[in-house]
Amino acid sequence: MDSAYDNSPEAELPSCAGCRKRKLKCSRQKPACSNCERLGELTVCGEGWFEVPQELDDSSEEEVFEQPSRRAASSDHTDIVHDLFDELVEAYFDHVQPWIPMINMRGFKERVQEDTEQRMTIVLQAMAVAALRHVQRNGQPLEADFAKSETSRLRRCVMLGAMDGLSVENLQALIMIAFTDIGDGNLSRAWPIIGSLTRTVEYMGLSVEAEDCPNRPAVLPDDSSLPPPLEWTEEEERRRVFWNIFILDRFSSVVKGWNTSLTAADVYRRLPICGGNWFHAEPAITPYFGIWDHSRAKMGNSITFLPGHYPSPSHSAGGEATDAEAPKPPSSHAAHHDSNSSVDMSKVGAFAYYVESIESLSQITTYFLQAKIDFTNRLEVSLWLTRFKELDLRLVHWKMYLPQQWKDSGISREIMPGVMDPNMTAANATHNTSLILLHQRIAYPDVELNGIRLPSLCSADTCYNAAMETANITTRYLEGSSSTLPVSPQLGICAFVSGRVLLVHCRYYKTELADEFGILVKNLKLMSYRWAGHGKGAQDAYDSSFFYQLSNRLQSLYQDYQNGVQGGLSITTSMNAQASDFSNILGDSTTHQNLQYAAAADMLPQTSDLMSSAQNHVDLGNNQWQVDAQSSPTNSRDELSTISQMLMNNDFLEMDRIISFEDMMPTGEIAQYFKPNT
16 A cells, blocks of 8 residues: 555554543644644643653553643643632632622532533633632732733633533533623623623523423424433522523623613523522522513503513513512512412522612613603603603612612621622612613703703702712622622622712712712722732732723713813713723713703702702703604693603602612611621
8 A cells, every 4th residue: 555645653643632522533633633723722721632752652542641740740730720629619609609609509519529521620610710819829829920821721721612512511611701801801802702601591491491491493403402400409500590691691781782682582580599598409489580572661662560570481571461460579579380389589589689680770771771762852752751750660669679688788687697798789789870870861961851841850869879879888898898809890880880970960060079989989999909819919900900990980080070170171072082991881972961061051059968859950941842743742742741740749759769778777786787897
């Protein structure tokens, strides 16, 4: 046979490590086989072609691959995941798990040890990416450069491995990566991961309950669905994986103004159960959570009776609802199985309320702030104001029906009294942020709203006090928790929006800037410090984090404001000229256009207590409405006048909207529960 076709020498070479791991046929090419070259295995994970040492040339394939120490020595590479396994797992569950609760920590180490298929390897690698900066070895933090290089290497491994198949572990790993990328300030790296997660979670059938999973006709039916969970805790873990992806989807939608990916057409999921029940494996039933159908919630359709929860997919938020199905939070709405068995709603915990709060924020962004309204058409304006009133009422009801133990973020709980629950803290701060975003256009009206009576002072008071309470909430959490514990980027968003509205408020109404503005900037820097970890040389991570970028932006807005006051420069110009990743955060361009009109209108209330009279309203001028030909002058004027009058009614003005610790218990009791730096 021609020697050119004699490939027997290559046939004697062993398969590479990557092909062995994936059980693929190896082409045995040098320096990388076709599979490794296609997957980038050689450059990414350092496990490409395995060069056979000369002295082992005659050894069998099994003997060659039983030399891990030789490989480690030749590459001078430390297996950080296994060398610091206990420290890494502890750091993850202490620092990261509270914000993305999706892995049952009870028996986790045993699951890893029993993982014969190595499915947990990618989870451990992602844990290292998220928590390595918080790991200590021999009581000392890891060197920042070492932690950074290992984190970067492991992130590449996770990204490669997670795209290699569909599994719950892959989803968990990508959630950790996306969460970490956001906190690191690398938002452009997080968005494509979140986009992939929202589609993959649907492919895997995790956006619906197992018993509700539909059989959809397809040319090639899916035969790769997940096996049934072995126990109830695994089922809840899958449910929590979905809700964490849901939160990431809503976060990206709110921050960037994008459409949500997980919609009512795709989601039929029960809310996550209380963390204590999950940890102790105590099953209980929670209601399905109502996601609004876009066609049902479009402008002009009432959202008053869209249910917040429902007992089964046949009663979803996309269907018709009666007064009995009016939206109520889990604490007051009794959901039922198809068998009509009662559900104990006391088992719904802080994570479920966090899901609800961030969905409310998303609803305000999608169905109010982004609504396209012709403000020369009185009918459209009346529909817009009606939507404002309906959304405001839903937020009031959400606060009203919160269980007592969650109104103060869990400080008064019988279990762990005095400790603020991370998810409930984020939920309460997000609720106040929703109020700010909903009321800001009414509180600081621009020229488009000239000629209409609005409860502007009521809304301004709502925005101002919600921002003050958010400063209080974030300060209390930072002071009452360990200085080594990071916080969620969602709290950073809440602090940023609150600081921004305080700046807008003082500029618009020409009052002194509240001290809480500086407190919020300081809190964002503390959040950045916590996120970076305490390793030597962690300054780079501190300077680039999401929180530090937000604090810098607030300071930049303040400087622009100062320049505008002293030199006549409009703050609006500098705000709209921002070209950073945060240029679209939560409606900058809409809210801050109002500042230029404030100077022109010369409105000068001199007190921060704007609600001295509930009947007061801001009259921006005597401009007449320009009604287009498609609007009925009589009917539309009546509808607009009616909703305007309703918004000026004392029942609306005096609603209890804002979450405040002091409203929930006497100050002395708060001091009793509050234990700084525990």
